Amino acid sequence: MTALTLLFDLDGTLVDTDALQLNAYNTLLARWNRSIDLDYYQRHVMGFPDDMIFSRLFPGMPATEYTKLASQKERLFRMQLGNRLTPTAGTQRILDFADRFGIRLAVVTNAPRKNATMMLNALELATRFDTLVIGSELTHSKPHPLPYTTALERLGGNADHAFAFEDSAAGVRSASSAGIFTFGISTALSEDRLREAGAQDVIRNFEDQRLWDRLTHQINAQHDATNR
Template identity: 50%
Template sequence: MSRNFSLLFDLDGTLVNTDELHFHAFQVLLGELGRSLTLETYQSRIMGATNDVIMREFFPDVPQSRHRQLADRKEALFRASVSRLEPTAGALELFDWACSRGVGIAVVTNAPRANAQLLLNGLGLADRIDTLVIADELARGKPDPLPYLTGLERLGGDARHAVAFEDSLSGIRAASAAKIYTFGMRTALPAQTLLDAGAGDVIDDFTAPSLWRMLDEAVQTVS
């Protein structure tokens, strides 16, 4: 099914702010191994990266055969810390807008499937998306454009008539490399950092007037 317009969302830090929970899980994991982690390091080198990349960078002295075990431990710590979830302001209204206009919705994430399903169910969004792209199940994750290209393909969409939403450097680089106009979410990183990574605009949440003006104009153009 071809789509006139598509919306592609990152999950963590974009549809829901889980950065504090992920940061704490990494702190616990590293603490168990006698190591530590600063918030700056988390934001610049971990946030938005795949577990494979994170494990190689932070545990080069640990046998690669143990990397999956360490990643699974971190994700289990994260899932155990998830309780009540609040969607980013304006997210539900944006999903309503998309549904009423037949706009395709994809969630494109570097998170494991178990995490993504937990969050989407907790937000009440699992049944409101058209496709869920798990980068870990593809040949390459973000910052490679493959996850976003896969999302577009599954939606029957076109990068020229699509918008992506991302909060991390790797995510913005991935969506931008897929030629999708990308809104940077100012969840954790400074606006200029997001723009330098390739974001076309920066917003605090989905209530931003600039977002709604752009969407209304874009949909009218392709209708």
């Protein structure tokens, strides 16, 4: 029987960075005397790849300019990061649980590798995951399922024996369309919006009892199947 795998988004899931991201975008947009509000950020930025984000923000701009703008935005974001970030409640608990039961772990993110590495280091979690999948390094990023199917392939996992954790509509669509049971993390979006995107369950953080009931059930089911 395939072992359980746990697949985590980063921004907004393992750590709440939405305010920092929104500020970085607005610092960039201020050059054009423009700004976006939280609702726009949640609907059109969270979880989406750079080409989709900047084509919406600058519809008349040549696509060749998007990479430069994205790089500037990421630099503005990194400038706000301290030496240590605070992980989402229950993160240490679920990672320790994974260690205890030999569960393989991945981070699956659309963040650039430099950002992702910096955040994981600031969270003191860089050594806790078996693989880091960067959507922009693949032929398709979220909301396409490829980042999640890639993570499963690297871990030797199976969608039927995996859980994903996502806070954005694009991320939920990516994981759920890969056939993975997906928990929506309600750090930014409502339960209705997360379920509409494809989340099978919605939790506030990694202390939620609904998560632990399902994890315990899955571990017990695998134990029973192994010992038949």
